[in-house]
Amino acid sequence: MNQNIIKRNNINISGKGKKPIIFAPGFGCDQTVWKDVLPAFEEDYQVILFDYVGFGGSDISAFNSVKYGKLSGYVQDVLDVCAVLDLKEAIFVGHSVSSMIGLLASNAEQSHFSHLIMIGPSPCYLNDPPDYYGGFEKEDLENLIDMMEKNYIGWANVFSSTLINNAERTDAAKELEDRFCSTDPLIATTFAKACFFTDSRQDITKAKVPSLILQCTEDIIAPKGVGEYLKRNLPNSEITYMNTSSHCPHISDPDETILSIKNYLINQTELLVGEGTGGV
Amino acid sequence: MDRLIENAPCGFITLAKDSKILSINETLVKLLQYPSSEELIGKHLNIVLSNSSRVFIQLYFLPLIKAKHSVEEMYLSLMSANGEEIPILLNASLQKNNEIICVIVPMHKRNALEDELINARKAAEKASHEKEKALLELEEALKILKSQQQELLESNQQNAKFKLDTERELQLAKKIQETALTQNIINDNIKILSYYHASKALSGDIYGFYQITPEKYGIILLDVMGHGISSALVTMSLQSLFQKLISQGVAPEIVMRELDGYLHELFQNNQDAWHYCTAIYLTIDTSTQTVEYINAGHPPAILQKKNGVLEELLATNPPLGTFENISFQSKTSSYTRGTRILLYTDGVSEAFMPNTLHCLLSGSSLVSLAETKELIQKALEDEANKFEKYNNDDQCFILIEL
Known part of the structure; x- marks a missing residue:
């Protein structure tokens, strides 16, 4: 069972530290998206990477469109990873929809988590006027899913041709590369539907661990208004506005991302010391 | 920008690391219906993307170009200055200076084809899904059918067993009923032979003949209405009563009155179960050579004198169990030796x-009583074979030779 989960979710552990830090990839991507960020944490932390079932190097045979048709399926993946590694008070860094998956997981089993770092989070992508603007109309999201399906046609062969040109890559790397931002339309659209049409606004108010919201400039997937909505409604949360203007700061600007996370964590440690509850 | 690139038959655009437009060729500016490139340069790429493409660029394009340094054949839709969506294919590569070069080819026609392909795939998936569903339903129906068939089989087996049990019970009951019948009497003074045939296992006919004294005999034949189990049950209760009465030498009027009274009493509180019966009772005194009889609604007995003349012992009363408080009156006549009497039921x-019975009797007056009996019996069986329908009533007859 334990070995199964390690294999199923393609868990990889590195780093010299004791305090665990989990990096969870965002929509449709795998753990390779963290490659520019994670070296900065390996000195002081135990760094844990994993893939959701259906993506990257996970065991695709474990994919089940009913279980993974809901956000709860991915939340269970996170809980399974934490349980199999027996994690206590880990820092959870989640990108995009993964930040919300981490929040739901910490609501379900608080003991695994000490802090949440949410990169470009959104509790609800759909507009719900007049009080909430997630940034999308239902039609936009449906068009996006259509676009994903259409790109599957174009992409079916792209990856293999790319690989031929990169002869120096090992087979394992090829395997990983091949599934980067999974092109399986069933898995990608199942995940897309689970993510985009879920409304977690009720869940954020029940948050149990402190969290950092990393808000990028001009992030069209998680607009500023959404980040501020979160700041207001998520207990024990802080918000950091980043200069980078994308939805993937860990890719477009890994240095600023690393700095923002570390600044927050240092402050949190000082807070703990200041309160006399002992340091990390 | 190179003049060739400016007017090349494809869109050309370069992007900064932060996705801002650095340069754009004339072909693409025209495609996007902007008056000049000046309105686009320095703006974020999002300005020319549809809503869904903006998300798609973030989710797929940027991570891919970062990881692989190139993107091939990405489908996107651009948004023109007039708000029209333009489906395009995009190839891009990441340069050493972190600039991104994109080549864009509009694909209106190919897009329509791909839409059709996708629709066809969706239709096929839907059809396959529906087929699967129909198949499942069919399997379910088959399962139900099989279980119903099994139930039917089981209930058939139960029925067969029940039928067998009932048949066994009926055969046993038939034996009991036949045990109640008296044996033939054959001596110097009198011969009494009987024939008894039930239409079903059990008969609504019953008879009895008894030697009351050395010279006196009592002979009774009853036909309870209907046939089958209910009638047979009534015959059995009547039999136990008449056997007692006749054996004690009770007068014919009293025998009949008792039987009549018994039937009235039996059904007085239960009209639904009401049965009546016809009966004929004879006492024969061989010393005085007299026959005394009462016929309660029964078919007339036929008396054949030694000289061949036939007489009928007609009904003297209505059937038993019909009218209450009837007075029974017997009739008496004398006979000579060699006289034969035939009692029979309407079956x-x-x-x-x-x-026919008269003729059979007349025709067989010279043969023995046993042969006459066989003659009638054979005639009955022949008729039964000819006309199935005549076999639906109980048959019984008694032949007496004095």
Whole structure:
């Protein structure tokens, strides 16, 4: 069972530290998206990477469109990873929809988590006027899913041709590369539907661990208004506005991302010391 | 920008690391219906993307170009200055200076084809899904059918067992009923032979003949209405009563009155179960050579004198169990030796054409009583074979030779 989960979710552990830090990839991507960020944490932390079932190097045979048709399926993946590694008070860094998956997981089993770092989070992508603007109309999201399906046609062969040109890559790397931002339309659209049409606004108010919201400039997937909505409604949360203007700061600007996370964590440690509850 | 690139038959655009437009060729500016490139340069790429493409660029394009340094054949839709969506294919590569070069080819026609392909795939998926569903339903129906078939089979087996049990019970009951019948009497003074045939296992006919004293005999024949189990049950209760009465030498009027009274009493509180019966009772005194009889609604007995003349012992009363408080009156006549009497139930007379019994008797007056009995019996069986329908009533007859 334990070995199964390690294999199923393609868990990889590195780093010299004791305090665990989990990096969870965002929509449709795998753990390779963290490659520019994670070296900065390996000195002081135990760094844990994993893939959701259906993506990257996970065991695709474990994919089940009913279980993974809901956000709860991915939340269970996170809980399974934490349980199999027996994690206590880990820092959870989640990108995009993964930040919300981490929040739901910490609501379900608080003991695994000490802090949440949410990169470009959104509790609800759909507009719900007049009080909430997630940034999308239902039609936009449906068009996006259509676009994903259409790109599957174009992409079916792209990856293999790319690989031929990169002869120096090992087979394992090829395997990983091949599934980067999974092109399986069933898995990608199942995940897309689970993510985009879920409304977690009720869940954020029940948050149990402190969290950092990393808000990028001009992030069209998680607009500023959404980040501020979160700041207001998520207990024990802080918000950091980043200069980078994308939805993937860990890719477009890994240095600023690393700095923002570390600044927050240092402050949190000082807070703990200041309160006399002992340091990390 | 190179003049060739400016007017190349494809869109050309370069992007900064932060996705801002650095340069754009004339072909793409025209495609996007902007008056000049000046309105686009320095703006974020999002300005020319549809809503869904903006998300797609973030989710797929940027991570891919970062990881692989190139993107091939990405489908996107651009948004023109006039708000029209333009489906395009995009190839891009990441340069050493972190600039991104994109080549864009509009694909209106190919897009329509791909839409059709996708629709066809969706239709096929839907059809396959529906087929699967129909198949499942069919399997479910088959399962139900099989279980119903099994139930039917089981209930058939139960029925067969029940039928077998019932048959066994009926055969046993038939034996019991036949045990109640008296044996033939044959001596110097009198011969009494009987024939008894039930239409079903059990008969609504019952008879008895008894030697009351050395010279006196009592002979009774009853036909309870209907046939089968209910009638047979009534015959059995009547039999136990008449056997007692006749054996004690009670007068014919009293025998009949008792039987009549018994039937009235039996059904007085239960009209639904009401049964009546026809009966004929004879006492024969061989010393005085007299026959005394009462006929309660029964087919007339036929008396054949030694000289061949036939007489009928007609009904003297209505059937038993019909009218209450009837007074029974017997009739008496004398006979000479060699006289024969035939008692029968309507199952016998109705099996034949009228007067057939008379003819059979007349025709067999010279043969022995046993042969006459066989003759009638054979005639009955022949009729039964000819006309199945005549076999639906109980048949019984008694032949007496004095």
